Amino acid sequence: MKGKVALITGASSGIGKATAKAFAEKGAHIVVAARRKDELDTLVASIEAMGGKASAIKTDVSVAKSVEQMIAHTIEVFGRLDYAINNAGIEGKLSTITDLSEDDWDQVLDINLKGTFLCMKYEAKAMLNLGFGGAIVNIGSVNSFLGFPTGAAYVTSKHGLIGLTTSVSAELAPKGIRVNLICPGITDTPMHHRLRGIVGDDLYDKGLLPTVHLQRIGRPEEVAKAIVFLCSDESSYISGSTLTVDGGLTLTM
Template identity: 45%
Template sequence: MTDIPRVDFNGKVAFVTGAGSGVGRATALAFAKAGASVAAVDINEVALNETAAIIRDAGGKVLAITCDVTKGEQVKGALDKTIEAFGRLDAAHNNAGIEQPAQPIGDISEELWDRIISVNLKSVFLCMKYQIEIMLKQGSGAIVNTASGAGVLAIRNQSSYCASKFGVVAASKVAALEYAEKGIRVNAICPGIIDTPMISRYTNDTDEGRAFMIAQEPIGRMGRPEEIAGTVLWLCSDAAGFVTGHAMIVDGGQTAGI
């Protein structure tokens, strides 16, 4: 009888962007707990160092890299440092992202539109571009890109955010088709409303704002960052070896009716 593959990252290397907080921090911690050496990447050096300290205090291996993921040379540099420190790249979670203030499309400035697209979508392109270059040399690797429920469902007053996240889903699916025969798997994850600093900013961290968001979740609560992290690890593991080109919705039933 063939053994069922396990979610095991001992001896492997993971690269996580947006690792300073929220889902990114939870994923970096989860990879380290599962045995991976972790390259933790964020533009916020203070928050990033907090994540790295948690991993080190728990006995994990981590390399903290301050990086603006909208800049190709910085992304390439971060991956070069990862290879220099750890020698390979097995899993990547391209998670860095920002929210859009609630505004109809006619009121959004060109500058805000460009910023949302750059951080949420262009960064995913840049990360995949240089990660795939490394993984092609190895003949293996798994990439998970953070999209959103807003990547499968149109939401009023969120046009730039939706555009960026629909784009992440599309780019992930195309990359999966292009590199499946090369041993590289690419998937997207589409979280629902997750209890992170981003949601706190969006709701102004008020009881009323939180209640409004929770009311959209059939499961009756926000998701936890660790629940998204667990899904990312599964998608990057051998247990998901036959999964590629998928946009996995993890949203407490929020989009079940579409």
């Protein structure tokens, strides 16, 4: 991946941050995007300290203009775009359907689903214009398959990413751009710790973890490795596909 350029949204935290470091270790140049610029600047400094090249751009993926600027920044700084990781996401407010407000629904769908659509739209335009092909990896969830009570907005947004990924793969793969979806299970990030704070440790430790074949939660670095794989030539015949990185969570009850 030396000299190739990877763009990672939601890189100020968790899986996105680990993914930026994983691409840097492979020699790619990195653009990191999120709303918290300070966090991104710290990440850029740590990648540069590893001898890598990285650049940060403050971005809100739910706003088309901001996404256009993110892509323009990538081309301006590094001159190309080879790998795009659409990872930015929020869990939103967990609410029963009768309490779920229109604003809370819109916020989750705007960031998780519309945000991924907007990123793919402008990433694809740039990749097609540049003519080098590429790979796009969207980040779904085990909740791309499984619902849970109070999760209607989040679960719907993550289910939608399957349709977005398969449809756009059919459009772009013939043009040399592979598109895939990674579905992480329980992963040790700030989002996971926020959810634990809301639903309680017991749901995870006594309810969910015993159903994980590997009997532990995942590390963001383990999801990052799968993302790097789906961008690399090692996955040259994989497009439109969904890869669960969940320790077996979705396979048995």
